[in-house]
Amino acid sequence: MELYNDYNSYLKKRHGSKVYRIALDAGFSCPNRNSTSDSSGCIYCNEDGSRASYTEQLLPVREQMKNRMEYLKSSKKASKFIAYFQAFTNTHSSVEKLKILYDEALAFSGVVGLSIGTRPDCIDREKANLISSYKEQYETWIEYGLQSSHDRTLQFLNRGHKFEDFLKALELTKQYGINISCHVILGLPGETREDIIETAKRLSCLGIDGIKIHLLHILKGSRMEEMYNRGEINVLEQDYYVSLVCDFLEHLSHKILIQRLTGEGAKEKHIAPLWALDKLNTINKIKKEMTKRGSWQGKAVGKEKIIF
Numbered sequence: 001m002e003l004y005n006d007y008n009s010y011l012k013k014r015h016g017s018k019v020y021r022i023a024l025d026a027g028f029s030c031p032n033r034n035s036t037s038d039s040s041g042c043i044y045c046n047e048d049g050s051r052a053s054y055t056e057q058l059l060p061v062r063e064q065m066k067n068r069m070e071y072l073k074s075s076k077k078a079s080k081f082i083a084y085f086q087a088f089t090n091t092h093s094s095v096e097k098l099k100i101l102y103d104e105a106l107a108f109s110g111v112v113g114l115s116i117g118t119r120p121d122c123i124d125r126e127k128a129n130l131i132s133s134y135k136e137q138y139e140t141w142i143e144y145g146l147q148s149s150h151d152r153t154l155q156f157l158n159r160g161h162k163f164e165d166f167l168k169a170l171e172l173t174k175q176y177g178i179n180i181s182c183h184v185i186l187g188l189p190g191e192t193r194e195d196i197i198e199t200a201k202r203l204s205c206l207g208i209d210g211i212k213i214h215l216l217h218i219l220k221g222s223r224m225e226e227m228y229n230r231g232e233i234n235v236l237e238q239d240y241y242v243s244l245v246c247d248f249l250e251h252l253s254h255k256i257l258i259q260r261l262t263g264e265g266a267k268e269k270h271i272a273p274l275w276a277l278d279k280l281n282t283i284n285k286i287k288k289e290m291t292k293r294g295s296w297q298g299k300a301v302g303k304e305k306i307i308f
Contacts, residue, residue: 003290004249004297007210007259011082014139015112019080022068025087026061026101031122032089032160043158044185046221046269062104069108082113082139091118091127099130106138113139115181120144120169121161132176141210142173143181149199153188170206179209181259186244187216187236196244200251201306204298212260213248215241215282218271225271235273242285246295254298261286 011019033041056064065083072078083105091098106114114134123142134140148154149163166182173180182203186196203211216235218228227233236244245261261283264276276282290296 001296003287003295004258005254005256007257010257011113011139015080017080018076018078019082019112019139020072020076020078021082021084021113021115022065022072023084023086024061024064024105025056026085026090028085028088028090028092030089031092031119032158040223041158042160043156043223043227044216044219046219046225060104061101062107065105065108065111069110078110080110080112081108082115083111084115084117086117089118089122090116091122091131095126095130098127102130102134106134111138113141115141115143117143117145119161120146120166123169123172125172128173128176128178132178135178139179141179141181143183143210143212144169145183147183147185147214148188148191148195149202150191150195153191153195156190157188167206170208174207180207181210181212181257182208183212183214185214185216186248187241189233193244193247197247197251198307200248201301204251204253204256204301205306208256210257210259211252212263213245213258214260214263215273215276217263217265217273217276219265220269220271228272238273238275238282238285242282242289245286246289246293249290249297250295250300252297253301254296256297258297 008018030041056067059067069078069081072081083102085101085105102114102116105111114131116131131140131142144166146163146166147157147159149166151162154162170180184199184203218225218235224233228235241262249258262276262279264270264279267277270277
């Protein structure tokens, strides 16, 4: 049995070869940063808004796609790609503007997918209908930043939404037949191992299609950096994080595609933990621990009560 339901393997099987995701910065902002009550956004986020380090944010989307595709074709012999609108909130505009940007990214031979990172409080029927219009021709995903299923944690992070908002977005998105992914962060201040497992259990029964598991890391320029420097929050040791990921996977349905097992910031802006910069090492440790346990994704599903 496979240790977990690997997203890259799924893409390769479906499209016949390795598929490369191209992260894009389309110049969006975030409604949480624009809020009149608090314009500073989530406390872990800096001015980059999760932007990939290679992103050329000053260039039009079409140029970003062209340049990255050329690089991947040359260096990796890549032939298939997913346009990934990553930085900030990629539904935070009018439907007319969104269509122009999405179409620009998809106007290249070899592009087989569209993935849109957004917030659960920044989707409506008109936008969902637009995104669903691509699904017949492209592998189409909406990626919702959730981070935790616990409202007290979301409030601490200054997320600006509740778990209930995610549930509403999920229900709406399902009606349009779009693949749904969810981002969670392990190691958030105030959350216990039991809290983290509870999030896995809740997500496991909601019918999401994919998940990205992130490590809490401290980025230069974020409010969390200030808190970390004052000694108000701590980051996880690698072995403990590895054990948490394994616990999380055991309580997650085997049907859910695992799109990420850890995460790190750009090297020049990554404050802590430093071990997170060696992503491959962490992934290998997770696989080794799962093997050692004789475990797999979904092993514990259905064996405990789920509380919402």
